[in-house]
Amino acid sequence: MEPDAITRRLAAILCADVQGYSRLMGADEEGTLRELKACHELMSGLIGAHRGRVVNAPGDSVLAEFPSVVDAVSCAAAIQDALERRAQGLPQDRRMAFRIGVNLGDVMVQGEAIYGDGVNVAARLESLAPGNGICISGAAWEQVAGKLNLRFEDLGEHQVKNIARPVRVYRVLREGEGVQSPAAVPGAGGGRADAPPGQPAIAVLPFQNMSGDPEQEYFSDGITEDIITDLSRLPGLVVIARNSTFTYKGKPVDVRRIGREFGVTHVLEGSVRRAGTRVRVTAQLVAAATGHHLWAERFDRDFEDIFALQDEITRRIVAALDVKMLRGEQAFAWRRLLHRPEALDAYYCGLDLVNRITREANAQAARCFEDVCRLEPESPLGWIGMAWTHLSASRYGWSESSAESLERAAALARTALELDEACADAHALLGYHHLVSGRHEEAIAAGERSVALNPNHADNAANLACSYAVSGRPAQAIELLRRAMRLSPIHPTWYLNVLGFAHFLRGEHEEAERVLRRALAREPGYSDCRLILAAALHARGETDAARREAREVLRHDPAFTLSNVETSLSIVKDGALVARLLGTLRELGLA
Numbered sequence: 001m002e003p004d005a006i007t008r009r010l011a012a013i014l015c016a017d018v019q020g021y022s023r024l025m026g027a028d029e030e031g032t033l034r035e036l037k038a039c040h041e042l043m044s045g046l047i048g049a050h051r052g053r054v055v056n057a058p059g060d061s062v063l064a065e066f067p068s069v070v071d072a073v074s075c076a077a078a079i080q081d082a083l084e085r086r087a088q089g090l091p092q093d094r095r096m097a098f099r100i101g102v103n104l105g106d107v108m109v110q111g112e113a114i115y116g117d118g119v120n121v122a123a124r125l126e127s128l129a130p131g132n133g134i135c136i137s138g139a140a141w142e143q144v145a146g147k148l149n150l151r152f153e154d155l156g157e158h159q160v161k162n163i164a165r166p167v168r169v170y171r172v173l174r175e176g177e178g179v180q181s182p183a184a185v186p187g188a189g190g191g192r193a194d195a196p197p198g199q200p201a202i203a204v205l206p207f208q209n210m211s212g213d214p215e216q217e218y219f220s221d222g223i224t225e226d227i228i229t230d231l232s233r234l235p236g237l238v239v240i241a242r243n244s245t246f247t248y249k250g251k252p253v254d255v256r257r258i259g260r261e262f263g264v265t266h267v268l269e270g271s272v273r274r275a276g277t278r279v280r281v282t283a284q285l286v287a288a289a290t291g292h293h294l295w296a297e298r299f300d301r302d303f304e305d306i307f308a309l310q311d312e313i314t315r316r317i318v319a320a321l322d323v324k325m326l327r328g329e330q331a332f333a334w335r336r337l338l339h340r341p342e343a344l345d346a347y348y349c350g351l352d353l354v355n356r357i358t359r360e361a362n363a364q365a366a367r368c369f370e371d372v373c374r375l376e377p378e379s380p381l382g383w384i385g386m387a388w389t390h391l392s393a394s395r396y397g398w399s400e401s402s403a404e405s406l407e408r409a410a411a412l413a414r415t416a417l418e419l420d421e422a423c424a425d426a427h428a429l430l431g432y433h434h435l436v437s438g439r440h441e442e443a444i445a446a447g448e449r450s451v452a453l454n455p456n457h458a459d460n461a462a463n464l465a466c467s468y469a470v471s472g473r474p475a476q477a478i479e480l481l482r483r484a485m486r487l488s489p490i491h492p493t494w495y496l497n498v499l500g501f502a503h504f505l506r507g508e509h510e511e512a513e514r515v516l517r518r519a520l521a522r523e524p525g526y527s528d529c530r531l532i533l534a535a536a537l538h539a540r541g542e543t544d545a546a547r548r549e550a551r552e553v554l555r556h557d558p559a560f561t562l563s564n565v566e567t568s569l570s571i572v573k574d575g576a577l578v579a580r581l582l583g584t585l586r587e588l589g590l591a
Contacts, residue, residue, distance in 0.1 A: 007109045011065045012072035012102065012140065013122040014052065016043070016079070018060040019097045019131035020510055031094065036060060039096055042086065043079050050075035055114055063122075065114060069104045069143040076100045076134045077150060077172060084132065101125025102136040104143060121167055124160035128169055128521065130514060138168025151260045153489060158521035173263070201238035201264040202317070203288075204228045206249040207281070208271040220272035221246075222348025223281065223310070227268070230314045232456035237318075240264060241458040241488035259288025262489050266294070268317060277303050283313050285320050294320050303341050337420065343375040343382075350385050359398045362389050380416035380423045387412035387429055406433060424454035428463055440471040440573050451480075458488035466498045470572045474502035493522050497529050500536075505577075509536040525556040528568060535584050543588075550588040562590055 018024070024032040043062055044054050052066040052075060066072040079100065087095040103125060105118025121137055129135040136144070141152060151173040157166035204227055209220040225242055232239045240262050248258070255267045270283035284296040295316060301309045338344050350368030353361040366389040372382030387409045392398065394405035410433040413426040431446035447464030454460060462484040469477035481499045485491050496519035503512035516533040519526055534549035553560055562585060569578045 005110070008106055008116075009109060010104070011107050011114065011118060012067070012069040012104050013107065013114070013119050014047070014062070014064045014066065014072050014076060014100060014102050015119070015122040015126040016062040016076075016098050016100045017126060019099050021060040021096075024094070024096065028094070035090075035094065035096055039083060039086070039098070042082055043098075046075055046078050046082060050078070055112065063114075063119070065107070069102070069140045070147055072102050073134070073136060073140065073144045073150070073172070074148055076102055076136075077148075080132055080134060097131030099126050099129040099131060100134045101127070101129055102134065102140050104137065104139040117163060121160070121163055124158075124163065124167065125169060128155070128158065128160075128518060129171070134172035136170050136172065138170065141168070141170045145257060145260070151263060153263075154261045155518065156490065156522060158518075159524065160521060199236070199238060200266060201240070201262075202231065202266045202268060203240040203245050203258055203262045203264045204231065205253060205258070205267060205269045206246050207269070207283075210271045210273040210280075211275065216272075216274050218349050218352035219274055219345070221249075221352055222344075223272050225348075225351060226310055227313060227317075229454075230310065231317065232454050234318070235455050237456075238264070238487070239456040241456070241491075243458070243492070244488045244490040247490050255286045255288055255291050263486070264288050266320075274303070279303050279306060279309070281309060281313070283316075285317060306341060306344060307339070337379050337381050338372070338376055339379075340375055343372050343379070346371040346375065347381055347385065354385070354388050354392065357392065357396070359396070362392050362396075362398060365389050378419060380420040380426065383412050383419065384416040384423055384425050384429070387416065387426070391429060391432070406436065409433070422453055424450045424457060424460060427453065428457070428460040431467060432463055435467050435470070435571055438571070440467065443467040444471060456487055458484045458491065461487065462491075462495050462498065465502070469498055469502040469505065472505075472573055474505040477502040478506075493519050493526060493529075496522075497526065497532075500529060501532050504532050504536050504539075507539075509540050512536040524552075527553050527557055527560060528565075530556075531565060531585060531590075534588055535581055538584050538588065547588050550585070550590050553590065560590070562586065 018036070021032075040057055040062065044057075047054055047064045050066065050071045051068065052064045052071060054062065054064050056063045064072075064075075066075065080098070083096070083098055101122045101124065103118060103122035105121055106116060107114045107118040108116045125135040125137060135155070136152075144150070145152070152170040153173055155169040155171055158169050159166050204224060207220045207224045209217045211219075228239060228242050228245075231237055244262065253269065255269075258264070258267055265288055267286045267288050268283060269286065270281060273280040279301050281299045281301075282297070283299070285294045286292065287294060297316070299309050299312065338347060346368045350365045350372065353365035353368060366386060369382050369385030369389065372379070372385060374382075376382065390399075390405045390409035390412065394402040394409065399405040410430055413429040413433075416423045416426040417430075427446045427450035431443045431450060434440075434443035434446060444464070444467050447460070447467050450457070450460045451464055461480050465477040465480040465484065468474070468480065478499065481495060481502070485495060488495075496515050500512045500516035500519065503509075503515060513533060513536050516529045516536070519529045520533070523529070530549050530553050534546045534553070537543075537546035537549060562582060565585065566578075566582065569581065572578050
């Protein structure tokens, strides 16, 4: 074979570099180079021990290839463990935090060098990884899932530079780390401490509609949502949010994979068949680690008995998981807020429609919730359902006056609270209303009440975190957002926007950049994220990079003006901070 001949092969690629390397070099060039050499030697030894080879190690980077993805990911974990042990003897400001990316892909080989998209994807994954962290591609995950004593967080699909198709990204979770570590909830009835090791955590998958009628889909979804809501009120249990578990709707399910991705101990799955006045529900509680069934049962009931059926399923789960109940919690968790089956049917239909997030579905949902109010005017559920539809109309511009729609939503939430002070969603909605009205302390009080009432509602926790961030309490915002991300591993991008802003407020500009780039990989046109990213880069003295991000804002939105930013920043309590931020954006060429 000619020396310069190019061949192709499938390989597992590992890319690594040092987070904040320029800062370390600026502080101590000689010391940094000595430490880098020692780290490279350590990594080279581990790469060889895992049947890999170092292809190249320019500057602070390392490129290696392996014949097996299992070897590559195992090696990446071993490297991070070894580097962590080594760093324990160093001052905090001298420790090197390596980021590692692993991909399985086709590479071009010329001599000892390797090229191609297989390498490029690994490099992009490395840039998405946190310091001391590992990100792998979906192709790599498919090969290692269930073969290593590691857990993974699914970060979703990312559009990465110079790669045509989106890349599925998984983060490797270190020992003792959850999908996102649950954090204490400040101010919520004294707060709830981090979930201790061994605390049960459950994912309730969408129950299958077995009725043979697609029009009954809303009913099986409603049963699922009610069970999630009942379980979510129990502080002794971690419950994954509906938005995450419903991504598995209609898909084949591997319970052990779900356990790893969501960081849960148990999974509940089942089916619903409704025919006339009869309902059949099957439910199975499964241990996520083994796939073994803890119990499985079929329930046949008249439709009028649907409330008792839901209570029975919840009791069985609580007993099987040995969730310890405090006095009064059981009655609170299983209290029914609707009593007439036709009202429940209308409520389920409204939930299904409001979750579609379209103007037409929102209008239909409003009519369903109006029916609930007519049938059971003493229940808060119809009123808070109507409030949701007015809030959606305000947020998405579906009404003639967004301000009037928001005021109407707040009024309906107050009606719900008059009927039931323990309506967590009503407190959360009022918290949002207070925030956009500039009443920060009232927003925080309402948000804290909502989280205390429903400790497992991810969106309510994230909304409270937003109130903390813009009220000058970013540390509490970061803690609470981590908890929200634990409860909703497949979380919306706005969680990352608030988290990045909170890190920016704390002066943690590198971490802000990491979080905001994750958000922009999902939604490149998310202007708020890119503006804060530009400000973070500017604060680090990277003016050229900041200007590039400012130009990207204009490329994605040619009609962009700073007046829009002033409107969105109007909820920030610190006026001087807002003025400085707007000054920075003007300096970067935005007007």
